[in-house]
Amino acid sequence: MTEGSETPLLELVDISKSFGGVQALRGVDFSLRAGEIHGLVGENGAGKSTLMKIIAGVHHDFQGTMRLDGKPVRFRSARDALDAGVGMVHQELSIAPELTVAENVFLGSQPVTKLGIIDWKRMVREAREHLAGLGIDVDPTTTIGLLPIGLQQLIELARVLFSGARIIILDEPTSALSPPEVELLFATLRKLRESGRSIIFISHFLDDILGISDSVTIFRNGEKVLTSPVSKIDKRKVIEQMIGVGHRELEESYTGDIKLNTRFDAPVVLETENLSIERAFHDVSIKIRAGEVLGIYGFMGCGQIELARALFGKLKASGGLMLEGKPIRLPRTSVAKELGIAYVPESRRAMLFHHEPLYKNMSISILERISRLLLKPGAERSIARGHIDNLRIRTPGADQLLGNLSGGNQQKVALAKWLTHAPKVLILSEPTRGMDVGAKEDVVRIVRDLRDQGIAVVVVSTEPETVLSLADRILVMKRGAIVTEFAGDTVSKDRLLEAA
Numbered sequence: 001m002t003e004g005s006e007t008p009l010l011e012l013v014d015i016s017k018s019f020g021g022v023q024a025l026r027g028v029d030f031s032l033r034a035g036e037i038h039g040l041v042g043e044n045g046a047g048k049s050t051l052m053k054i055i056a057g058v059h060h061d062f063q064g065t066m067r068l069d070g071k072p073v074r075f076r077s078a079r080d081a082l083d084a085g086v087g088m089v090h091q092e093l094s095i096a097p098e099l100t101v102a103e104n105v106f107l108g109s110q111p112v113t114k115l116g117i118i119d120w121k122r123m124v125r126e127a128r129e130h131l132a133g134l135g136i137d138v139d140p141t142t143t144i145g146l147l148p149i150g151l152q153q154l155i156e157l158a159r160v161l162f163s164g165a166r167i168i169i170l171d172e173p174t175s176a177l178s179p180p181e182v183e184l185l186f187a188t189l190r191k192l193r194e195s196g197r198s199i200i201f202i203s204h205f206l207d208d209i210l211g212i213s214d215s216v217t218i219f220r221n222g223e224k225v226l227t228s229p230v231s232k233i234d235k236r237k238v239i240e241q242m243i244g245v246g247h248r249e250l251e252e253s254y255t256g257d258i259k260l261n262t263r264f265d266a267p268v269v270l271e272t273e274n275l276s277i278e279r280a281f282h283d284v285s286i287k288i289r290a291g292e293v294l295g296i297y298g299f300m301g302c303g304q305i306e307l308a309r310a311l312f313g314k315l316k317a318s319g320g321l322m323l324e325g326k327p328i329r330l331p332r333t334s335v336a337k338e339l340g341i342a343y344v345p346e347s348r349r350a351m352l353f354h355h356e357p358l359y360k361n362m363s364i365s366i367l368e369r370i371s372r373l374l375l376k377p378g379a380e381r382s383i384a385r386g387h388i389d390n391l392r393i394r395t396p397g398a399d400q401l402l403g404n405l406s407g408g409n410q411q412k413v414a415l416a417k418w419l420t421h422a423p424k425v426l427i428l429s430e431p432t433r434g435m436d437v438g439a440k441e442d443v444v445r446i447v448r449d450l451r452d453q454g455i456a457v458v459v460v461s462t463e464p465e466t467v468l469s470l471a472d473r474i475l476v477m478k479r480g481a482i483v484t485e486f487a488g489d490t491v492s493k494d495r496l497l498e499a500a
Contacts, residue, residue: 007070008031008032008033008067009032009033009034009068009069009166009167009198010030010031010032010055010066010067010068010086010167010198011030011031011032011066011067011070012028012029012030012031012051012054012055012064012065012066012067013029013064013065013066013067014027014028014029014063014064014065015027015028015029015030015051015054015062015063015064015065015066016028016062016063016064017047017050017051017054017059017061017062017063019404020396020400020404022394022395022396022404023222024047024050024222025047025050025051025062025222025223026047026222026223027064027223028047028051028064028219028222028223028224029224030051030217030224030227032167032198032200033198034166034196034198035193035194035195035196035197035198036193036198036199036214036215037189037193037198037199037201037212037213037214037215038198038199038200038201038213038214038215038216038217039201039202039203039209039210039212039213039215039216039217039230040052040200040201040202040203040216040217040219041202041203041204041206041209041216041217041218041219041238041242042218042219042220042242043219043220043221043242043408043438043439046219046220046221046222047219047221047222047223048202048219049171049202049406049407051219052088052169052171052200052202053088054066055075055081055086055088055167055169055200056075056078056081056086056087056088056169057075057076057077057078057079057080057081057082057086058078058088060074060075060076060077068084068085068086082163082165085164085165085166085167086165086166086167086169087160087161087163087165087167087168087169088160088168088169088170088171089153089156089157089160089168089169089170089171089173090171093152093153093156094156095144095145095152095155095156096144097143097144097145098143098145099143099144100140100141100142100143100144101127101131101138101139101140101141101142101143101144101147101155102123102124102127102128102140102141103123103144104144104155104156104159105123105127105130105131105140105155105158105159105162106123106126106127106159106162107159109163110123111123111126123140124140124141127140128140130158130161130162131155131158134154134158134161134184134188135184135187135188136151136154136155136158136184138151138155148300148301150177150181150300150301151181153173153177154177154181154184154185157170157173157185157188161188161192165197166196166197166198167197167198167199167200168192168197168198168199168200169199169200169202170199170200170201170202170203171202172202172203172204172407172433173185173201173203174203174205174208177300179299179497181300182208186211186212189201189212190212193214201213204440205463206235206238206239207235209230209238210230210233210234210235210238213230214229214230215227215228215229215230216228216230216233216238218238218241218242220241220242225241226241242438257490257491257492258468258469258490258491258492259489259490260471260472260473260474260486260487260488260489260490260491261472262292262472262473262487262488263289263291263292263472264487264488266289266290266291266292267289267290267324268287268288268289268290268325269288269289269290269323269324269424269425269456270287270288270311270321270322270323270341270424270425270456271285271286271287271288271320271321271322272284272285272286272311272319272320272321272322273285273319273320273321273322274318274319274320275307275310275317275318275319275320275321276317276318276319277303277306277310277315277316277317277318279480280303280306280307280315280480281303281304281306281307281477281480281481282480282481283319283481284307284319284481284482285482286475286482288425288456288458289456290454290455290456291451291452291453291454291455291456292451292456292457292472292473293447293448293451293457293458293459293470293471293472293473294456294457294458294459294471294472294473294474294475295459295460295461295466295467295468295470295471295473295474295475296308296458296459296460296461296467296474296475296476296477297461297462297464297467297474297475297476297477297496297500298462298476298477298478298500299462299478299500300462302477302478302479302480302500303477303479303480303481304460304461304462304477305346305429305430305460307460307477308343308345308427308429308458308460309343309345309429310330311330311336311341311343311425311427311458312330312333312336312341312342312343312427313330313331313332313333313335313336313341314333314343316331323339323340323341323424323425324424339424340423340424340425341423341424341425341427342418342423342425342426342427343426343427343429344414344415344417344418344426344427344428344429344431345414345429346429346430346433352402352410352413352414353402354401354402354403355401355402355403356401356402357398357399357400357401357402358384358388358393358395358397358398358399358400358401358402358405358413359377359380359381359383359384359398359399360380361402361413361417362380362383362384362387362413362416362417362420363380363383363384363420364417380398381398381399383420384398384416385397385398387413387416387419387420390419390446391412391415391416391442391446392412392442393405393409393412393413393416394406394409395409408439409439411431411432411433411439411443412439412442412443415428415431415443415446419446419450422450422453422455423455424455424456425455425456425457425458426450426455426456426457426458427457427458427460428447428457428458428459428460429460429461430460430461430462430463430466431443431447431459431461431466431470432461432463432465432466433461433463440465440466440469443470444469444470447459447470448470451472457470459471464493464496464497465493467496468491468492468493468496473485473486473487473488474486474487474491474496476496476499476500477500478499478500483499484499
């Protein structure tokens with residue numbers, strides 16, 4: 001792609017969009033050329049996902065002009081956009097987990113015989129060929145829900161690719177991928193670029209943006225603040241444009257060594273002994289101390305997500321569990337909750353109600369404490385307003401529908417559910433997935449406040465930046481086992497990656 005060599009394939013001029021009282025976009029210009037990978041970064045709520053949903057036909061009520069091939073367009077639906085050659089892979093997967101890989105690849109466009117019946121053999125054969133062409137080695141007859149989330153994400157991307165889309169929008173495509181899977185994805189994107197397809201790549205992983213993109217556009221507060229060739233910008237400049245100056249501590253988690261402030265003398269709150277789940281993890285013996293943040297890091301599929309679920313009773317595990325020195329059993333999550341163990345899962349959809357207001361999402365876990373007989377919306381709203389201020393949730397108010405918030409702000413709501421009555425142990429699975437630098441800084445502040453209150457916090461993540469910015473002590477998992485511990489010393493992203 002030669003910069004400035006041709007008319008943009010896609011051009012947006014003076015785009016504005018609001019949701020209720022929140023102005024999501026203000027006079028934004030954006031362009032994309034054929035055969036270009038264009039990176040997009042910005043704080044949660046900065047407007048980048050809103051702009052992409054306009055391009056993909058999700059939002060059609062906006063001000064401004066959009067041109068495709070030089071002609072004005074306004075897509076009325078995602079189907080409308082796809083018919084015009086624009087496809088989007090959303091941050092939250094939209095696979096059908098109970099269907100096979102082949103059925104997901106051809107979802108909505110299954111090949112049929114002359115009699116109009118689905119041609120199952122052809123579908124399986126072509127799915128295998130398409131996936132192999134992308135370097136994905138998987139049996140097309142496998143139920144997709146049984147596969148690791150990283151493979152699910154690649155297969156969803158494949159579905160959009162096979163639709164023939166000329167413009168492909170990827171929203172946080174690497175958030176659930178291990179480094180080898182990221183390399184596979186990048187190799188695929190480079191092939192697509194060479195074939196003339198154009199890609200918009202939204203990510204909070206700045207190394208990924210700078211490693212794969214030709215150009216990068218930075219958003220802040222609903223406005224575009226900078227578009228630059230990647231060759232003329234570095235990571236520090238990107239961070240500065242995203243969050244401004246004065247965020248040195250958070251910047252270090254991206255660029256340098258981190259000193260772990262490990263507390264070796266704090267009392268043990270939760271302890272496991274040879275905890276195991278077949279085909280997930282084995283013989284995990286760890287101690288989680290009061291007033292510390294224990295980070296558990298590993299690539300996707302190493303067993304850390306299943307371990308987090310087992311600590312909350314979502315999965316049954318063999319071995320021993322002790323809380324404050326007393327043996328416990330967790331047959332149900334309700335038992336864990338009663339004992340003072342809280343869990344925020346990696347999937348927002350698993351615990352939030354998108355068509356309900358914020359205050360209901362925040363109070364759902366404590367309704368019995370507010371009132372045993374009648375609901376008290378006034379009390380619920382009051383609690384919600386406190387969390388909105390403390391967590392810096394960007395919203396017009398407690399009555400705003402959750403689905404109208406950005407992904408990072410939804411994650412803050414998920415965290416708020418457990419903060420009204422602080423637990424003894426708080427387990428956070430991928431707490432900053434899909435969050436920008438500024439929102440991650442808010443999470444760092446919140447988690448450290450909880451730690452300083454004496455709460456034992458467990459942070460499970462596949463993102464090295466997340467554990468580096470949050471943890472006082474770090475355990476690294478590999479193939480279902482704890483293989484390395486970092487404590488009381490300095491550690492870097494490179495050392496974490498090497499250990500995993």
